[in-house]
Amino acid sequence: MSAVLNTVYNNYLTAYSPRQLTKYDTHKKSELRSVYNSIIKLNKDAPWYLPTTSKDTQYYAVDVKENARELHNSIAQLGGLEQDGMFRKKSAYSTNNDIAEVTYIGSEASSAASPEFDLEVRTLATPQENLGYFLPDLATTLAPDTYSFDIAVNDMNYEFQFNINEGDTNRQIMERLSRLINNADIGIRAEVAESDSRYALRLTSDATGILNGRPYHFRVSDDHTSKTSGVVDNMGLNYISHSADNASFLINGEERSSSSNHFTVGKLFDVQIKAVSPEDKPVHIGLKTDTESITDNINQLVGSYNNFIRAASSYLNTQSRSRQLVREFSSIASLYGNSLESMGMHLEDDGMLSVNDERLRQTAAASGNDLSAFSVLKDFSSSLLHKSDQVSLNPMDYVDKKIVAYKNPGHNFISPYTTSAYSGMMFNSYC
Known part of the structure; x- marks a missing residue:
């Protein structure tokens, strides 16, 4: 049985979830208990419906859940899980992205020292x-x-x-x-x-x-x-x-090595090296200004929202209820439309957001370090976070299915795994 589970899990990761895992994919027991209780509450009066057997529909259901999870994690990385943490995430820069790309992963508290360093890549990991x-x-x-x-x-x-x-x-x-x-x-x-x-x-x-x-x-x-x-x-x-070999590089002149071309430095920077440095020309890595960081964070939020809309829209011709999914998310953006427009974001007819970078930079520069000017964006992020959690909890709500019977209100049995039907889909043909 363990071999079967291993095969199923590997198939899931490669076919449905070829995305990078983050710290937000781990959960405490209390969080898992809360999810379970939410599923029980959701299914208390939910109707019975026929199991979904279409391979395309099964793939769609799992994909909807994974895209909702990715949107949740993206907002969480921007500080969306904390009351006043949204958009306070610092952004890192590299003077040569062809040699090394970098992301800041430190906390707001650890960013006060404005760390920076020189990186010289001698060899890549092979x-x-x-x-x-x-x-x-x-x-x-x-x-x-x-x-x-x-x-x-x-x-x-x-x-x-x-x-x-x-x-x-x-x-x-x-x-x-x-x-x-x-x-x-x-x-x-x-x-x-x-x-x-x-x-x-x-x-x-x-x-x-x-x-x-x-x-x-x-x-x-x-x-x-x-x-x-x-x-x-x-x-x-x-x-x-x-033979396989480690990457070799210098950080501020000190020799280091890594088994991968993707590594962290001081628990502050996530570095991806891509090429060997020209002789005596190290790449300088540091933190962007507050204005640049705020702009990057907003662009990341808009990009994550657009990625979700784009993924859901790819099923419009094959899954009838995917249209409802797109409509619900674009309605959230429409609710804040006028305020987003004033900051340089425009809601397109297809539900996606376009960004006027110049106007966004002007807004960020005018705000300085006062994020109260972006309170509307924080509300928008909170709404997206709440909606993504709903979709992740019950992706089957966006699947076209046949209802068999409605439960008798007040006299029914709890069926906590109905919304998790997609998990059984991954085991089809294995057990």
């Missing part, structure tokens, strides 16, 4: 690469049979089985193996490399750097596999052409 033999596009020398080989990734071992038929060429087999490995989504990317009309299978790890002193991220073998062996030696799949 993945492990296995490159097999370059073979001609001729019939393989392997006899027709069912073959298998194993790929060990971290503490997991995956077996791949495939057939070789009479007349199959080396290139056909490599393309088949490439699809097989990529579809498994085990953290290894496979592709067929070509050189002088000869072909080789290249395997590259998603992970970079050296972890726990281990010299490899994955190993390929068929020494103890269940089917016929021989393909690993025939194609050279176990040859490590490029």
